Amino acid sequence: MTQTATYEAGKDFVLLDRAGAQPGAQQIAVVSGVDVPVLTLDLPPGLRGQAREQVARRQLMDRAGLTAETTQIRPIYAPRQSDIWSKVLIADSALLAHWKEAAGTQCRALLPDYLTLPTAADIWTIAAKGDVLVVRLGPDDGFAAQHDLALTMLEMQLDQAAKPPRALLNLGPPLEALDVLADVHDIAIITTASEAKALNLEEPKVLAHGELDFDLRRDPQMARARLGKQVLPWRWPLLFAVIAAGLWSAAQIVETQRIENRTTTLNSQTQALVREYFVPTGPLLDMRIQVSQVLAERQLRADAWHCLLYTSDAAD
Numbered sequence: 001m002t003q004t005a006t007y008e009a010g011k012d013f014v015l016l017d018r019a020g021a022q023p024g025a026q027q028i029a030v031v032s033g034v035d036v037p038v039l040t041l042d043l044p045p046g047l048r049g050q051a052r053e054q055v056a057r058r059q060l061m062d063r064a065g066l067t068a069e070t071t072q073i074r075p076i077y078a079p080r081q082s083d084i085w086s087k088v089l090i091a092d093s094a095l096l097a098h099w100k101e102a103a104g105t106q107c108r109a110l111l112p113d114y115l116t117l118p119t120a121a122d123i124w125t126i127a128a129k130g131d132v133l134v135v136r137l138g139p140d141d142g143f144a145a146q147h148d149l150a151l152t153m154l155e156m157q158l159d160q161a162a163k164p165p166r167a168l169l170n171l172g173p174p175l176e177a178l179d180v181l182a183d184v185h186d187i188a189i190i191t192t193a194s195e196a197k198a199l200n201l202e203e204p205k206v207l208a209h210g211e212l213d214f215d216l217r218r219d220p221q222m223a224r225a226r227l228g229k230q231v232l233p234w235r236w237p238l239l240f241a242v243i244a245a246g247l248w249s250a251a252q253i254v255e256t257q258r259i260e261n262r263t264t265t266l267n268s269q270t271q272a273l274v275r276e277y278f279v280p281t282g283p284l285l286d287m288r289i290q291v292s293q294v295l296a297e298r299q300l301r302a303d304a305w306h307c308l309l310y311t312s313d314a315a316d
Contacts, residue, residue, distance in 0.1 A: 013116055016102050023107035026117060028207075031099050033134055033144030036112035036216070038076060040087050048083050056088055072096055074218075078140045079210050091216060100217050109215040114142030116211070117171070118193055118204035124165045125204060126154070128172030131235055139209035151177045158185050167199055 013030050014023040021031040041059050043052055056073060060066045066073075072093050077085035089112070103110045117125040117136040125136040133150035135143040137157060145153060158164055158181060167188045170178060182189045190196060193204045274287050278294045 014107070015113075016099060023103060024104045025108075027107050029103035029110045030098070030109045030113050030116055031110065031216070032129075032132070033112040033114040034132065034141060035095060036089055036091050037143060038087050038141050039090055043086050045084065052085075052301065060088075060090075066090070069093070072219075074216070076140045076212060076214055078138070081140075085140070085274075089214065089216070096216060103217065105217075109212045110217045111211060111214065112144070112216070113143070114144055115214060117142070118169070118203040118206045119209060120196065120202040122163075122166040122201055123169055123190075123196060123204050124154075124167075125169040125171065126175075126178065133172075139211075147175075151175075152179075152180070155181055158187075167196060167201060167205055169193065169196070 013028045015030050016023075017032065029270050038081045039060070041056050043055055043059075047055055053073075053075070056075075057068060060071070060073065063132075070093055072091050073088040074091075075085040076087050082224060099110055113129065114136045117127055117134060119125055119139055120138050121138075124138070127134045128147075129144075131146060132144055133142045133147050133154075134142070135150060135154055143153060144150070164185055165187060167190050168178065168182055169192075170191050171191070179189065181187075188199055190199070196203050270287065274291060275285060278291045279287075284290065
């Protein structure tokens with residue numbers, strides 16, 4: 001596959017709108033991007049996984065009246081940003097079922113046509129397919145529409161873009177309206193991927209940005225459910241280990257508390273004995289030293305008493 005190949009390269013891509021088209025094992029089945037728009041949503045940054053998808057579905061229902069019964073959505077995201085997506089692919093459920101049947105299971109993927117265009121950072125790609133313009137706005141965005149509408153949408157994207165591209169890669173015939181847009185926004189127009197190097201840009205490539213992850217045949221929710229079932233058996237040993245660790249910790253806490261209670265009782269009993277027999281008044285700062293001092297004093301007095309008795313007996 002060449003780096004400038006498009007969805008029209010028959011050996012790599014097969015358009016499903018061609019009568020009897022059946023993609024082979026190494027081919028990509030392609031459908032019109034007109035029927036698979038990309039919508040940008042306003043999603044809270046902290047949401048992940050199914051919670052994020054549920055909010056996305058709710059927004060689509062509220063704003064566009066789309067329902068889960070008639071419409072399927074699939075998150076689309078830039079490479080390594082699968083948890084912070086804010087754009088979704090939209091497809092009619094019945095049409096998607098027809099595409100899946102037509103594509104079969106042998107091909108590599110089923111993709112909208114704009115995802116088969118080459119792309120790179122700071123480069124937007126435009127290709128003509130009959131009276132439709134297919135536009136790719138980066139790894140996670142694109143659209144397809146009639147020429148006039150597509151050029152209007154492209155102009156809107158350029159006006160609203162926080163960071164407009166530095167180049168437009170036109171893979172089709174020259175378009176005067178495209179040249180005007182490029183002049184207005186001071187953007188270079190290139191006609192081959194290799195020209196990007198002269199602008200110090202990365203060369204646009206086909207299927208080099210994780211496009212196969214957006215295979216329309218896949219059901220993201222079913223894939224996650226299947227993965228959950230596969231992972232679940234591995235969770236039980238971990239759960240048992242956590243429970244065992246918790247029980248062991250609880251036993252240690254109980255034993256530690258028992259020892260602390262016993263130590264407190266012994267300390268109280270020791271203080272009572274020291275008060276009764278050794279240090280009746282004053283603070284108990286270091287009972288071991290204080291008791292030793294009292295015993296030493298008593299030993300001295302006892303020795304002196306014995307000495308006195310011995311002297312008295314000797315005198316008699």
